[in-house]
Amino acid sequence: MASSAGQTNSGGTPPPAPPVRRRPGGRTSRTRARVLDAVRAELGERGYDGLTLDAVAARAGVHRATVYRRWRDVGGLLADLLAATADDDWLPRDTGSLLGDLTALNEENQDALTARPSIAAALLAASFRSEEAERGLLRLWADRYARCEVIVARAVARGELPPDTDARRLLVAATAPLYHQLMLLRTPPDPGLPAQAARTAVLAASAGAFAPGEAVS
Amino acid sequence: MASSAGQTNSGGTPPPAPPVRRRPGGRTSRTRARVLDAVRAELGERGYDGLTLDAVAARAGVHRATVYRRWRDVGGLLADLLAATADDDWLPRDTGSLLGDLTALNEENQDALTARPSIAAALLAASFRSEEAERGLLRLWADRYARCEVIVARAVARGELPPDTDARRLLVAATAPLYHQLMLLRTPPDPGLPAQAARTAVLAASAGAFAPGEAVS
Incomplete structure (x- = not known):
């Protein structure tokens, strides 16, 4: 053994x-x-x-x-x-729309970060303390972003997004405001935030924000 | 004394x-x-x-x-x-456009977070350790967001944004991806990120993402 x-x-x-x-x-x-x-x-x-x-x-x-x-x-x-x-079988929920999928993802994240006690928040805090925790967290982030790319792939297949959408940038735009509010600004959880942040990213995507090599105009 | x-x-x-x-x-x-x-x-x-x-x-x-x-x-x-x-006289740069102002803000933030050594990154990390540092940081965030509201006010005055734009949500959407990448995902600084994140927020704003009480559609 x-x-x-x-x-x-x-x-x-x-x-x-x-x-x-x-x-x-x-x-x-x-x-x-x-x-x-x-x-x-x-x-x-x-x-x-x-x-x-x-x-x-x-x-x-x-x-x-x-x-x-x-x-x-x-x-x-x-x-x-x-x-x-x-090392689990987590996958993002398939709600049938990009907005629904991103909202569901944000809701899961908000629930995890605001649970009392929150293991997710404790691990994020620990990553500022322990290099091993930091390395472990970075591997977990990489794994989770890879699994979430299916959200963008499904939206492309439905015709909601162009095929060349930068999945990582879209996922960061959709989810970062929630982490920012809860983990850095330490604002109380806002039940409307998951859907608001998701909708902001969808509107930006519709306007071409996540096209590759897009020049800043 | x-x-x-x-x-x-x-x-x-x-x-x-x-x-x-x-x-x-x-x-x-x-x-x-x-x-x-x-x-x-x-x-x-x-x-x-x-x-x-x-x-x-x-x-x-x-x-x-x-x-x-x-x-x-x-x-x-x-x-x-x-x-x-x-307790300083910092104000966000006035570049003449919403995109320019948000890009300049993100560039300042990226510079501060990636300086070696970075006092900003050290203070953020310390806020997970010390309650006094956390309280001090929350006061600093509140002060900085209040000062940055002029970016939105100028854009409203130029006709770039509707008058009822939620300044805080727009500022979070524009700046959170940069903090997320640098402080949580610990990705190397990307010279294109400040403008990309700013542009994403501007496109979302143009599509009505930061109107008050907007129903999720």
Whole structure:
């Protein structure tokens, strides 16, 4: 049952803990699931500053030595939590329209960022603290943007968008205002914001804002 | 020369250090300027985790006791730095067009967020760590958004926007993609992004995206 996270090197710098490989149904898998559930709970309740391996081990009912050996430090726990988060079958909702799909995406994001406790908000905050959390978050962002490109592909197939639409720029325009308000300006959640931000991006797209190499006029 | 920051209370919780009142040209003012210059330099070089009152005092050439008495802790230093940042005569550039004004604003933001070291990025990161830094940053955001409303007012006066345009929503739509890319997605700076994001917001505005109470259609 040796996992790649148990490797050590002989240098002075410990290697970053790679995510534990999935072993569906195995003991390693069950231990990991219990530990990551405990990380989510501790992170949500106490935030990054309150997260410790001892508290995670106690909450998970897993030997401290196991947690220290496999995850090594808080950065290792966060990186693995982010890897587990990316390792799901999430797909954006298919509502039948570009506006509907972007609104649904923003609503999911708003729900995740304003849940109490919000694991998503805690992970974003942790990415300013821990380089491993930052790397894990960047991998998760890349994965989520890749999965969301289907929203643009469907709109192209329906004739709502031209085929050469820059999917990434459209997705950023549709979703950034919500993150900006909630995470940077720290405004209270606004039930109208998901649809407003989605509609702004759709109107801009209709006016050609996300065409490639468009000159600023 | 007693300043309000020298007050204490008798409770167990120290009061937040209020900003030192300006005394243009006075010794208090010069001390504050030296200390805040040192905070900027230390924050830029070492980040929040490396910021200490001792290092700031040494760099500023100010007695440790003065720094501890007036600013008390790292949160006090950051709050005062943010207050000093807001206490300037900054105004958005007047380029003669809405697109030009929003592009110039985004260019200023991109320059500030990608400077090495970037005080703006360090303060944003610190706002996830220190409640005093967060409160200071929210005051600074409120001040900056209020000053930027003139961009929308000028566009209304030129007939580029309808009079009932929601200035805040337009400003967020124009500027959020840049913060999103640089601070959350951590993508490298893109010289085309300031104008692209500005143009997207202008196109959306032309299509009525920021009219008040607009129903989602």
